[in-house]
Structure formats: C-alpha cells, structure tokens
Amino acid sequence: MRLKSTVVRQLLPLAPAGVVFLGLFVAPLAYFLVISFWSVRARIMRPDFTIANYVESWSRYGDVLLRTLLAATAIGLVTTLLAFGLAYAIRFKAGRLGPALLFVTLITLFGGYLVKIYAWKSILGRDGIINMALVGMGILDEPSPAFIYSTAGVVVTLTYFLLPFAVLPIYGALRSIDDATLEAARDLGARPFAVLRDIVVPQCLGGITAAFTMAFLISAGDYVTPRFVGGGAALMGNFIETQFSLGFNWPMGSAMSFTVLAASLLVVLAFRSLLRASFRP
Amino acid sequence: MIAMRVSDMVWLGFGLSVMLFMTLPLLLVVLFSFNQSALTSLPLTGLTVDWYRRLFALNSFWPALKNSLIIGFTVALVSVAVGTLAALALSTMPARRASALLSAVTLPVMLPALIIGVSLICFFVRFLDLRLSLFTVILGHLVIALPFVVLIVHARLATFDWAAVESARDLGASPWVAFRTVTLPIVQPTIVGAGLVALSLSLDDFVITFFTIGGGNTLPTLVWGMVRTSLDPTINAIATLLLVLSIGSTVIALRLSRYRS
Numbered sequence: 085m086r087l088k089s090t091v092v093r094q095l096l097p098l099a100p101a102g103v104v105f106l107g108l109f110v111a112p113l114a115y116f117l118v119i120s121f122w123s124v125r126a127r128i129m130r131p132d133f134t135i136a137n138y139v140e141s142w143s144r145y146g147d148v149l150l151r152t153l154l155a156a157t158a159i160g161l162v163t164t165l166l167a168f169g170l171a172y173a174i175r176f177k178a179g180r181l182g183p184a185l186l187f188v189t190l191i192t193l194f195g196g197y198l199v200k201i202y203a204w205k206s207i208l209g210r211d212g213i214i215n216m217a218l219v220g221m222g223i224l225d226e227p228s229p230a231f232i233y234s235t236a237g238v239v240v241t242l243t244y245f246l247l248p249f250a251v252l253p254i255y256g257a258l259r260s261i262d263d264a265t266l267e268a269a270r271d272l273g274a275r276p277f278a279v280l281r282d283i284v285v286p287q288c289l290g291g292i293t294a295a296f297t298m299a300f301l302i303s304a305g306d307y308v309t310p311r312f313v314g315g316g317a318a319l320m321g322n323f324i325e326t327q328f329s330l331g332f333n334w335p336m337g338s339a340m341s342f343t344v345l346a347a348s349l350l351v352v353l354a355f356r357s358l359l360r361a362s363f364r365p
Numbered sequence: 366m367i368a369m370r371v372s373d374m375v376w377l378g379f380g381l382s383v384m385l386f387m388t389l390p391l392l393l394v395v396l397f398s399f400n401q402s403a404l405t406s407l408p409l410t411g412l413t414v415d416w417y418r419r420l421f422a423l424n425s426f427w428p429a430l431k432n433s434l435i436i437g438f439t440v441a442l443v444s445v446a447v448g449t450l451a452a453l454a455l456s457t458m459p460a461r462r463a464s465a466l467l468s469a470v471t472l473p474v475m476l477p478a479l480i481i482g483v484s485l486i487c488f489f490v491r492f493l494d495l496r497l498s499l500f501t502v503i504l505g506h507l508v509i510a511l512p513f514v515v516l517i518v519h520a521r522l523a524t525f526d527w528a529a530v531e532s533a534r535d536l537g538a539s540p541w542v543a544f545r546t547v548t549l550p551i552v553q554p555t556i557v558g559a560g561l562v563a564l565s566l567s568l569d570d571f572v573i574t575f576f577t578i579g580g581g582n583t584l585p586t587l588v589w590g591m592v593r594t595s596l597d598p599t600i601n602a603i604a605t606l607l608l609v610l611s612i613g614s615t616v617i618a619l620r621l622s623r624y625r626s
Contacts, residue, residue, distance in 0.1 A: 094454060094458070095454070096454075097450040097451065097453055097454035098420070098450070098451050098454045098455070098466075099451065100446075100450060100451070101448065101451035101470070101511060101515065102445050102449040104447060104507050104508065104511055105469070105470060105511075107583075108485070108504055108505070108507060108508045109472070109473050109508050111488065112481075112484040112487065112492075113489035113494050114485070115487060115488050116480075116483070116484035116487050116488070116493075119487055119491075120539060130492070166383055169376075169379055170378075170379075170380055170383045170384075171381065172376070173376045173377065173379060173380030173383075174380065176377075176379055177373055177377075177380065177403065177536050178378035178380055181377070181380075185380055185384060185620070186385055188387065188388060189387070189620055190615065191615050191616055192387050192388065192391065192612075193613050193615065193616050194562070194565040194566065194569055194611045194612070194614075196391075196569055196604065196608055196611055197569055197570075197571055197572075198571050198585050198588045198589060198592065198604075198606045198607075199391070199394060199588070199607055199608055200390065200391070201592075201603075202394070202588070202592050203390035203391060203393060203394045204605055205592065206393070206394070206397070206601075207393065210567075211377065213393070226434060230592060244387070244390065246374065247386075247387060248384070248387065256418060276372060276482075278404050293380060297475060298474070298475055301475055301477060302474065302475065302477055302478075305476070305477020305478070305480055306477065306479070307477045307479055307572075308571065308589075309570065312592060321477070321479050324479060325479065325483075328486065328576065331380040333489075334483075334487055334594070338483070338484075338487070338586050341479075341480050341483065341484075345476075345480065
C-alpha cells in the first residue's frame with residue numbers, strides 16, 4: 085500500500101505533461117494515421133481501409149518526393165557543416181569572442197520564422213536588394229527572377245533559419261570534450277586535421293546527428309519557404325498543405341505526410357549509420 | 366607556430382562570416398523599416414517612422430496583436446506550470462528512465478510543424494468536434510512549447526543541490542513548504558526564462574496557428590497575408606516589431622538563466 089502511494093506520488097506530477105503529450109501529440113498523430121487509410125467520395129471523408137492514398141502518393145508525387153528529399157539532404161548537410169564549423173570556432177578558436185558569438189547565435193534562435201523568410205525574399209526577390217544592386221551597377225539590364233525562383237533560394241533560406249538550432253546540440257557536445265585529451269594527442273604528434281577527425285568528431289557524433297536530423301525533418305516538411313522563395317520549386321509540404329486548404333482531401337494529405345515522414349526517417353537512419361561507420365572512435 | 370596562428374585566423378574569419386550571414390538579413394529588415402523609399406534598395410533615401418504609423422493605423426493590426434499576446438501568455442503560463450512539475454518529477458527518477466522520457470517528450474520539436482498542424486486540425490475538427498478558436502491554437506502551441514520548458518528546467522535541476530531540500534524536510538517542513546521556500550527561489554530565474562522561451566515560440570509560430578485558428582489573425586498570420594500580396598515596407602515594420610518581441614524575451618530569458626553558475 086505504502087509502495088503504491090509513493091509510486092503514485094512520483095508519477096502524479098508527470099500527469100499534466102503526460103496528458104498534453106498523449107492527448108495533443110500522440111492521439112492526434114495516431115488518428116491522423118488512421119485517416120490516411122480512409123477514402124473520399126463526393127468530397128466527403130469516409131472510414132475505410134484502403135492503401136490507395138499511399139499508392140497515389142508514390143505514383144503521383146514520386147518526383148516531388150525525390151526533389152524534397154534531395155533539397156532536405158542538401159539543407160541538412162550544409163546546415164550541419166556550417167553549424168559544426170561555427171560551434172568548433174566558438175568552442176576552440178574564438179577565445180574571448182566565443183561567448184559573444186554564442187550569444188548572437190542564441191538571440192537569432194527565435195528571431196521570427198516568417199520574418200527570416202521575408203528577409204530573404206526581400207534580398208533575393210525580383211525587386212530585392214541583389215537585383216537592385218546588379219541593375220544599379222549596370223550588370224543587369226532588368227531585374228532577374230533567377231535568384232528567387234529556385235531550389236537554391238530554398239536551401240539558403242532554410243539553412244539560414246535552421247543554423248542557430250543546429251549549433252546548439254553540436255556546441256553542447258563539443259563543450260564536454262576534455263581539452264587535456266586534445267593536448268595529449270597534439271603532444272604525441274597528431275596533426276590538427278587528425279585531431280579533428282579522430283578525437284573531436286567521434287566525440288560529438290550525437291550532436292551532429294541531432295543537428296542533421298532536426299534540419300532534415302523540418303526542411304522535408306516545410307511549405308512556407310518553398311512558396312515564398314522557391315517559386316516553381318514546390319516541395320512535398322506545398323502539396324500536403326493544398327490537400328487541407330483547397331483540396332479538402334484529408335486522407336490523401338495524411339498519406340502524403342506519412343510517406344514523407346517514412347522516407348525522411350530512412351534518410352536520417354542512413355545518415356546516422358554512414359556517420360558512425362566513417363568516424364568509428 | 367605561425368601556421369597555428371594562420372589556421373586560428375581562418376577559423377575566426379569563418380566564425381565571423383557565419384555570424385554576418387546570421388545577422389545581416391535581420392538587420393536589413395530593421396533598417397528598411399525606417400527607410401523613406403518604398404523600395405528595398407540601398408543606399409537609404411532618408412529615415413522615417415511612416416511605415417510604423419501606417420501599421421498602427423491598420424484595422425487588422427490591433428486584434429492580431431491582442432490575439433498573439435493572449436495566446437502567448439496563456440501558453441507560457443500553462444507550459445511553465447506543467448513543464449516545471451514534469452521536470453521536478455523527472456529529476457528525482459533514475460537517470461536512464463528520465464532520459465528515455467526526456468527524448469520522448471522532445472519528439473514534437475523534431476517533427477515538421479506542418480504535420481503537427483494538420484494532424485491537430487483533423488483531431489480537433491473531426492474527432493473531438495471542437496470549433497477552431499484561440500483555444501485550439503493555445504492547445505497546439507502547448508505541444509511545441511512544453512518540451513522546451515521541460516528541457517530547460519530539467520537541465521537546471523540536474524545541477525541542483527537536493528541536500529538543501531532534504532535538510533528543510535528533516536527540520537520538519539512539508540514537501541510543499543520545502544518546495545516553496547527552498548527549491549522555488551533557487552530555480553525561479555530558470556523557470557521565468559523557460560516561460561519567456563515558451564512565449565517567444567508561441568509569438569513566432571505561424572504554421573500551427575494557421576491550421577488551428579479558424580478565423581481571426583495573430584501577428585504571424587497577418588504577416589503571411591501581407592507577404593503573400595507584396596513587398597510592402599509595412600511588413601518591415603511589423604517584422605521588426607515581431608523581432609523586438611521575440612529577441613527581447615530571449616535576451617531576458619538568457620539573462621535570467623545566467624544565474625545558473
């Protein structure tokens with residue numbers, strides 16, 4: 085009896101958070117998964133058990149899915165590389181400037197998702213800064229839409245948005261590396277690159293994986309950035325969003341969501357094992 | 366020796382250029398919000414606050430601000446209460462179980478907001494038969510704000526000295542009194558900091574709001590409507606305002622969690 089009451093007392097404070105997690109995250113996702121097997125007739129959603137939505141996700145949106153995964157991989161890799169470089173510079177190279185660099189990283193963390201996308205739209209856009217400057221200097225005769233209507237615009241903008249989020253887990257991992265180990269390796273004659281490859285990177289694989297996973301998954305599901313700076317380069321997120329805003333085909337949108345998620349998970353797992361295999365400590 | 370210094374300078378140069386990449390676009394937005402010309406081009410033609418005046422004269426601005434603040438503060442308060450309780454419970458658990466639960470709790474942060482948004486709209490509208498409103502937006506924001514609060518408060522409690530609480534308990538204080546007079550004053554700055562992070566997340570969220578609000582606007586959905594139509598400098602003004610709100614609360618949050626050391 086007494087044992088039971090202590091267990092209850094231990095678990096009770098977790099209950100409200102559990103309600104939020106289960107009731108507003110797990111349950112909606114589970115229900116969403118169920119819906120993906122439903123069908124739509126005469127614009128009305130009906131309970132069913134069909135895999136038609138998944139088949140259509142692959143057959144009709146296969147090329148979009150591939151483009152999305154490629155873009156997300158590019159964003160994930162560029163973001164992770166830049167984040168690692170920055171975190172490494174803050175931790176080992178910047179000296180007294182380090183805390184200042186970390187502070188700037190942290191304040192840009194929540195500096196507005198839409199604001200950041202808008203900022204890049206006004207830099208890359210038809211009437212944007214780059215175009216105005218190029219026309220002003222006489223390099224271009226008239227503004228070119230080339231900067232904004234491309235996957236490159238999406239990669240730049242999302243990398244910009246995700247970078248501060250990616251720096252944190254990597255910096256966290258780098259912070260716990262013991263300076264003495266690095267010095268010992270150097271004293272024993274290891275070259276800087278060897279130290280980086282054999283000691284630093286293997287010890288922050290967890291942080292690197294977390295950064296890539298987050299950057300990849302968020303990019304794979306984004307629809308706002310492609311819409312504003314991607315122009316014609318519509319990604320899977322745009323087609324999913326359309327199923328809910330214009331198409332009213334929720335089962336289709338649900339199947340597409342889980343298709344992206346499953347494909348993304350495969351890419352992330354592949355990245356993980358590749359990373360682990362190439363940097364075995 | 367000289368080679369070392371050159372490599373250090375290269376690293377520092379790299380760090381500073383990434384820093385420029387991270388800050389310059391936002392600085393441009395702020396700069397153009399005060400630019401006289403309606404074109405986003407340099408050099409500036411003169412300083413003005415006209416765009417702010419125009420923004421404040423917009424009929425849709427004030428209700429959006431009000432909605433954003435109602436949602437933001439409710440989300441901050443609820444997620445702080447729920448998250449602190451959870452973090453306290455986790456910190457008294459065996460480390461392995463606690464870290465397993467923590468990684469489960471942070472799953473919503475990893476998922477694209479789009480998928481959280483659309484799964485919530487299906488769940489609310491079809492399964493629960495709820496009418497979409499500010500209330501459903503608050504529920505949606507809790508999903509993404511709570512993990513941050515739990516993580517931040519739990520990280521603080523990891524370095525917390527429980528001996529002080531135990532001695533209070535030994536001296537006859539009830540668990541509640543010990544919590545209020547010993548634990549709370551020590552972790553309070555972190556809790557306020559976590560609340561401000563939750564507030565900035567909520568103020569900044571567009572995607573989940575977009576799907577769960579039904580009618581009406583928050584500041585981000587208002588910006589969305591404006592960006593869709595044009596590059597109007599009023600957007601620079603509202604964007605600057607959003608920046609000040611979210612960066613302001615982040616800076617205060619960082620200040621408060623400095624008490625950590």
